[in-house]
Amino acid sequence: MKPILLIDFGSTYTKLTAVDVEGETILGTAQSYTTVQTDINDGLENGLRLLEAKTGKLEFAETYACSSAAGGLRMVASGLVPELTSEAAKLASLGAGAKIVGLYSFQLTEEDLEEIAALKPDIFLLVGGTDGGNTACILHNAQMLAQLEPKFPVVIAGNRTAARQCQKYLEKFETYVCPNVMPKFGVLNIEPTQKQIREIFLNRIIHAKGLSKATALLSDIMMPTPAAVLQAMELLSEGCEGEGGIGDLIAVDVGGATTDIYSIADGMPEGMNTVYKGIPEPFAKRTVEGDIGMRYSVRGILEAAGADRIGHIAGIRPGRVEELVAWLRENTDSVPDGNEELQRLDFALASMAIETAVARHAGTMEETYTMMGLTYVQSGKNLTHVKQIVVTGGSLIHTQRTAEIAKYALFSPAQPMSLRPKDASVWVDRTYILAAMGLISTRYPQQALRIMKKELEYYGYSE
Amino acid sequence: MTADKKKVLVIGVIGADVHAVGNKILYHAFTEAGFEVVNLGVMVSQEEYIAAAIESNADAIVVSSLYGQGELDCRGMREKCDEAGLVGIPLVVGGNIVIGKQQFEDVERRFKDMGFDRAFPPGTAPETTIAALRELLHMDGETV
Numbered sequence: 067m068k069p070i071l072l073i074d075f076g077s078t079y080t081k082l083t084a085v086d087v088e089g090e091t092i093l094g095t096a097q098s099y100t101t102v103q104t105d106i107n108d109g110l111e112n113g114l115r116l117l118e119a120k121t122g123k124l125e126f127a128e129t130y131a132c133s134s135a136a137g138g139l140r141m142v143a144s145g146l147v148p149e150l151t152s153e154a155a156k157l158a159s160l161g162a163g164a165k166i167v168g169l170y171s172f173q174l175t176e177e178d179l180e181e182i183a184a185l186k187p188d189i190f191l192l193v194g195g196t197d198g199g200n201t202a203c204i205l206h207n208a209q210m211l212a213q214l215e216p217k218f219p220v221v222i223a224g225n226r227t228a229a230r231q232c233q234k235y236l237e238k239f240e241t242y243v244c245p246n247v248m249p250k251f252g253v254l255n256i257e258p259t260q261k262q263i264r265e266i267f268l269n270r271i272i273h274a275k276g277l278s279k280a281t282a283l284l285s286d287i288m289m290p291t292p293a294a295v296l297q298a299m300e301l302l303s304e305g306c307e308g309e310g311g312i313g314d315l316i317a318v319d320v321g322g323a324t325t326d327i328y329s330i331a332d333g334m335p336e337g338m339n340t341v342y343k344g345i346p347e348p349f350a351k352r353t354v355e356g357d358i359g360m361r362y363s364v365r366g367i368l369e370a371a372g373a374d375r376i377g378h379i380a381g382i383r384p385g386r387v388e389e390l391v392a393w394l395r396e397n398t399d400s401v402p403d404g405n406e407e408l409q410r411l412d413f414a415l416a417s418m419a420i421e422t423a424v425a426r427h428a429g430t431m432e433e434t435y436t437m438m439g440l441t442y443v444q445s446g447k448n449l450t451h452v453k454q455i456v457v458t459g460g461s462l463i464h465t466q467r468t469a470e471i472a473k474y475a476l477f478s479p480a481q482p483m484s485l486r487p488k489d490a491s492v493w494v495d496r497t498y499i500l501a502a503m504g505l506i507s508t509r510y511p512q513q514a515l516r517i518m519k520k521e522l523e524y525y526g527y528s529e
Numbered sequence: 530m531t532a533d534k535k536k537v538l539v540i541g542v543i544g545a546d547v548h549a550v551g552n553k554i555l556y557h558a559f560t561e562a563g564f565e566v567v568n569l570g571v572m573v574s575q576e577e578y579i580a581a582a583i584e585s586n587a588d589a590i591v592v593s594s595l596y597g598q599g600e601l602d603c604r605g606m607r608e609k610c611d612e613a614g615l616v617g618i619p620l621v622v623g624g625n626i627v628i629g630k631q632q633f634e635d636v637e638r639r640f641k642d643m644g645f646d647r648a649f650p651p652g653t654a655p656e657t658t659i660a661a662l663r664e665l666l667h668m669d670g671e672t673v
Contacts, residue, residue, distance in 0.1 A: 146583060146584055147580045147583050147584050149580060150580055150581075150584050151584060194584075195584055195585075195586065196567075196584050196585045198534070198535075198537070198565065198585075198586075199537070199584050199585035199586040199587075200583060200584055200585070200586040201586070248584070250567075251567040251569075251581050251584060251585055341547070341570070341571060341572050343572070343577070434545050434572070435545070436545045436546065436547050436572075436596070437546070437547075437596045438547045441545075441547055441572070443572060
């Protein structure tokens, strides 16, 4: 036996997973409150006691951690055109596991600067212009940022012609120059920037967030939790040497405040009569819906789906739905706990959260008649042929109706232009192991993959 | 701007027009002539030309239209360029830009009234457009 400890410092809970990499089994999981304000080790030690109460005393050979504590990795980005370089900056940041707290386009204004100062981002991503293209915007924005207090690390990944000058303007800041996120029109190059963001997170942010006290215990690898989950999903989809993956997939994590969606698929147009519009999206794509969540953001679900639809699914009249949603927003700790009405409401809310979030993540297809006949215009990823859906989140794992909820991620005749999977198998992560598997996948990909295949609950085709 | 920097053109076929062949020919001809070409392909909206021109700091926009609806599709493009800060950017249009037999002088005048710097009739050779672009972009002395 070779026990490894995986820690996920969450905003509320510190989750621990003990894995035996030799036996390829989960030895146990436990969670305890995150104590980042005082000493992060208090919560961690408490969690360890709970864990070892289940597993017995363990001598961990290695320990790895990821974190979304203290607000996660909070980033602000600025680009030039909203649909182009600003969008590329957003995709880069989200894929690195960050939370976008501010996104700007064109030239930053005095008001924008005041907002950014108040936001106090952990990292700023400064982009704009293709290589050899527009320099005026990124140079202006660098000059504007230079006056700002507080100082934060700035990743410069815009027009390469302007990079050095931006660095000069920002000499009082810690700056990092990366290759342009959009070197040519319609070409995305976000991996180098993502690598840089993760490095800054590892070397700098974890200290600033009071997490470094725990690092004495850690062997290595500290990444934002969403980055760990994305890594796990890439492994599960693509496989590794000696172990095959399950193919293209989407994954949804419905949380209390936000809903995260991951897709590992190409999604480019299939037919000859389909024209692609907009920037090409990354093969491994992550989006976050900040207004879709089961408690803090429950109003966003109501706004997106409407009380009528939620009421219809839950079998509750719309007026009562609104009352209950208002109550849930105030009582964010509440769980259905046997209350049959709340169970039905949570089922409907989770279903609509998944439907809304996946529809926003997936691409769309528009029909246009041209002189050459019917033509399709696709923007975003075509996920209709994705056959696997991975789901997690409190509202999905504490119910037996998980597969029914997951179905709402699928293609719907009511929204024929939304390119969601036509039919898919459902995998449920009932024990929150995805982040942990992402962490060990760096060193032990085969073992991580086999554990996921074994531990995730498989529901077969949803039809 | 350095002297050796290539002039950047944004090209594409406007509107609900899927004629892809001429677009590819122009892309190769312009590239061959020494331009840096951002090719948006077919079914391009005015907004897409403008967004691409902003990011790439384009020197000119070349609009193609083969299906006869060019006049409708191009309406308001100059004003949108002005609004987006691309004040004075050369706009060039060519192809089967109108329907029916019309005097090209009339057609040209209408497109010039809309703010296009040059309009070209059907069957224009790429060399003609290249020469016009060189003139518009004051590249006469340069070898591109």
